[in-house]
Amino acid sequence: MRALAKFVMRGPLQAGGVAAITMAVPLLFWVGAAVVGLVILRLGVGPGLHIALWALVPSMGWAVAGQDPTSLAVLLEVMVVAGLLRVTLSWEKALLGGSFLAIVTGLLLPVLYPGLLNEVVQAGVQFYQQYNTGLAEALGDDLEAYVRDLMNASMAGTFLVTGVLMTMLARSWQAGLYNPGGFRKEFHRFRLSPPVAILCVGTMVAGQWLGLNAVLLAWASGWPLLLAGLALVHGVMGIKGLSANWVVMFYVALVLLGPSLMIFLVVMAFVDSWLDIRSRLKASDPVE
Numbered sequence: 001m002r003a004l005a006k007f008v009m010r011g012p013l014q015a016g017g018v019a020a021i022t023m024a025v026p027l028l029f030w031v032g033a034a035v036v037g038l039v040i041l042r043l044g045v046g047p048g049l050h051i052a053l054w055a056l057v058p059s060m061g062w063a064v065a066g067q068d069p070t071s072l073a074v075l076l077e078v079m080v081v082a083g084l085l086r087v088t089l090s091w092e093k094a095l096l097g098g099s100f101l102a103i104v105t106g107l108l109l110p111v112l113y114p115g116l117l118n119e120v121v122q123a124g125v126q127f128y129q130q131y132n133t134g135l136a137e138a139l140g141d142d143l144e145a146y147v148r149d150l151m152n153a154s155m156a157g158t159f160l161v162t163g164v165l166m167t168m169l170a171r172s173w174q175a176g177l178y179n180p181g182g183f184r185k186e187f188h189r190f191r192l193s194p195p196v197a198i199l200c201v202g203t204m205v206a207g208q209w210l211g212l213n214a215v216l217l218a219w220a221s222g223w224p225l226l227l228a229g230l231a232l233v234h235g236v237m238g239i240k241g242l243s244a245n246w247v248v249m250f251y252v253a254l255v256l257l258g259p260s261l262m263i264f265l266v267v268m269a270f271v272d273s274w275l276d277i278r279s280r281l282k283a284s285d286p287v288e
Contacts, residue, residue, distance in 0.1 A: 016053075017054070029075070030166050033071075034078070034169045036051050041085065058071070059071040067113065069112070077162070077164065080098055081163060084097045101160070102157060102223075103217065105160075117148070121151055150215055157220070160219065164227070171186070191272050197273035197274075229266055229269035236278065
């Protein structure tokens with residue numbers, strides 16, 4: 001991947017060509033999005049937008065002709081997150097921008113892609129009726145509305161997560177080429193400020209009270225907290241000098257425990273926004 005990043009940074013022709021080709025090939029759109037993110041992060045928003053135009057053509061083709069908004073939505077997420085990161089030098093502000101775009105995407109999906117959403121909803125309804133009959137019976141006539149909100153939020157949330165991960169991939173490429181080890185240090189130090197942490201939690205709660213799609217708001221506002229929780233784990237492991245095996249075991253546990261561990265990470269990220277746990281660990285290291 002470093003060789004690809006090096007090739008991309010040789011010039012706009014190479015970057016635009018790779019972005020356009022990978023966006024046109026199914027399941028490789030993430031590479032094109034990461035390429036656009038790399039150019040934005042390294043050269044600035046203006047040059048990045050020029051390369052983004054190359055990627056927008058095939059992604060728009062998939063979105064309009066193919067009725068698949070995935071590549072376009074992920075590309076837009078990367079452009080927003082990487083652009084804000086380049087301008088503000090703040091992952092916190094970049095993530096908030098990505099989350100806001102995810103909410104907008106969730107609101108537009110039923111309008112722009114009603115057919116696609118209906119197909120996904122019908123598949124989800126059939127799944128619940130076959131494999132979770134208890135919930136299907138409990139919801140009754142509200143099952144379809146429940147599944148619609150769930151599927152709509154899941155699609156927009158997946159676009160958000162993928163876009164942020166591709167921006168992180170682009171950031172790691174940038175660090176590998178120009179600042180080795182820089183992305184690792186940056187991620188290990190990442191934490192949310194108390195006001196932003198409160199905003200994220202408040203948004204998650206507000207959805208239920210305001211009658212909005214609570215799942216969509218949970219995706220959008222929970223992702224910055226979850227990412228901050230992951231950064232906390234990586235940062236603590238780095239401070240303690242733990243091997244890569246601990247990282248592997250942690251992610252295996254994350255897969256096995258799923259939502260339970262994710263909720264714990266979100267809570268720890270909120271606590272860390274106030275206590276700055278990593279700074280306390282650093283202060284206690286000499287005593288140990």
